[in-house]
Amino acid sequence: MFGRLSQRASFLCVCTTALAVALALPETRSEACSCGGPNLDVLTPAKPEGVPTNTRVRVLLPAVGQGQAFPTLTLRVHGGADVTARSRIYPDVAVSILELAPAAPLAPSTRYDIAVVDASTHPSTTVMSTFVTGTTADVAAPVLDALGSVSSHKNVHFGGGDCSIQGPWVTMDGVRAHDPGRDGAELVFAVWARTAQGVLDTNRPPDTLLAPSRHRLTIGRSSLCDNRDFPLQGPIASLAIAVMDEAGNASPPRRFSIDVSRSSP
């Protein structure tokens, strides 16, 4: 559960003064902040074998500049043809999630490769992962057991060598979910925010997908070194969250609101 490969790609960036200045942080306090670069990660499927034939492929890619295109994410039969799939991008600050949903079930007991292809780079193909399908599809929705302790965070003092930022961000400690259809399902969390029109519409695709770390889910950017962000419109942020397996089956969304104008007591 919550499987996540940590594959560090070759590209590295350092959050230096320039970035801090761009974020309008006090320059004198941001000089010592430096961060590791964004990771190139496969969110799902993370298991090498027994993957549902209706799996979706979700990867974390470094964000691209405005007007630039993402490299092509490809799911292909190992040594064979590309799989026809619908793609969706969940944009973010430093990394974005690209999701591929195959148009038809994958062949059972077959090896597939997940690759990023960018003809403008050398080498042009980066094979991020490889997996072998199982024999069945996963049609059971996972269950969101608990949101855990939900807290908002906002720094009064920020900037400087600890890479802190003002925030706000929200943490959910002790978030728990399971998939009754399959042990070891790889679960992510879909998050919706209220739109500019003030509507929290969970019938549309989620605004982002998040993976928890040790049962802690962080919504929003928690430091300069955090590659993920999420707009938290306050003072009261209205959010919805659902747990989703690698095949796209999702639990009913659960809604909640939290004061993000200050840190939770």
Next chain:
Amino acid sequence: MRRAGACFLFALLSCRGAPPETHEPVVARIAGATDGGAPTVAQNDGGAPASSARRFQLFLDSGACALIDGQLHCRQNIAPDQPLAQEPALLGGAADREVRSVAIGRDFACAVMDGGDVRCFGGNNRGQLGAGVRSERQDLPVTVPGMRGATAVFAGPFTACAIRADGHVACWGKNDSGENGSSTNYLSAARELVLPEVVRNVSDVVSVAMAWDSTCAVTRDHEVHCWGRSRTDEQTAQRGETNEIPMRIDGMTGTTFLTANENAFCGVKGGEVVCFGDTSILIASKDGTFGRRPGVEKVGISRATKVSLGSNHGCALNVAGEVYCFGIDSDGVLGVPGKPGYESRPPVKVPDLPRAVDVICGTSMTCAITESSEVYCWGRFSWTSQDDVHVGPVRAGLADR
């Protein structure tokens, strides 16, 4: 300044699972592993004329390995007075097979066995074992497919190459910058797919040298072809910052020997030691700048036959059997008294050294093998003792039986 972690390839057996001590991505530089030179012929120790010459090749880093009579022996802690032959043979011993060529990367090793097959063992995070292995580590040697008849093997930190019987080079492992000559880079979650691929557009290869993310081959007609991260302005202009397709380095044509450290290549061309890449640590800059230099530079050593590089220094052997060292004088690695600092020093002759036939640079020490088969070393012999630094050559028993 870069310094390799104390736990390098010896992670192979005795240091399993221990992380490198450094947080920097530093190549475990094993001189000779990337040198591609023929094994040094050494005689029996003890000063007596040898009735049967021994084949002895020394590899240094924070530890030491030796290829002795076709058997690979390693020790994690350099102890110059303890013969490496006393260590168990890591490859081939049990099967009564000899190792023809060995290359040692950051956490793995590969060898060409006497049948011309290539076997690798150790770390496999980026597929550096080249055998389609899923596990992150494989302590029992695995055979790299499609390499029968190989003549030599070479290693970068997480990449390896071998020269095939047909003179082509095949490489495997990390390929973030195209350093293994393939247009496909496999990340660690896809390491089980990594197999050797023949590098296009270069043939008749006699030697290979590998830096952190670039690789160069020397051809039979003494041309140098490089791929991976560009190390000269000419490469960058023609191929961009990274490219898996080999390009000839015109300024290196005529090279008879080539080696590399993390970021630079040095070779012998017309008897001169020449370097390219990020040579600012090795060669004193005229303008005080660091980083990559535009093209090929002379070090200032002539009549050279071989050069070897550590992370921050290099040493060359000349036709007279003299050893000259250059680069940053840290821990006495240059072999001469001086004022250690961060400025590169021009070449200095290592004093009090009998006529040498080979020189090998490690991370913190340098050794020379003499005509009479003795090994002399200088620099830092131990990381655990602050006092174990020898500024001048001292006789070491590494080659003793």
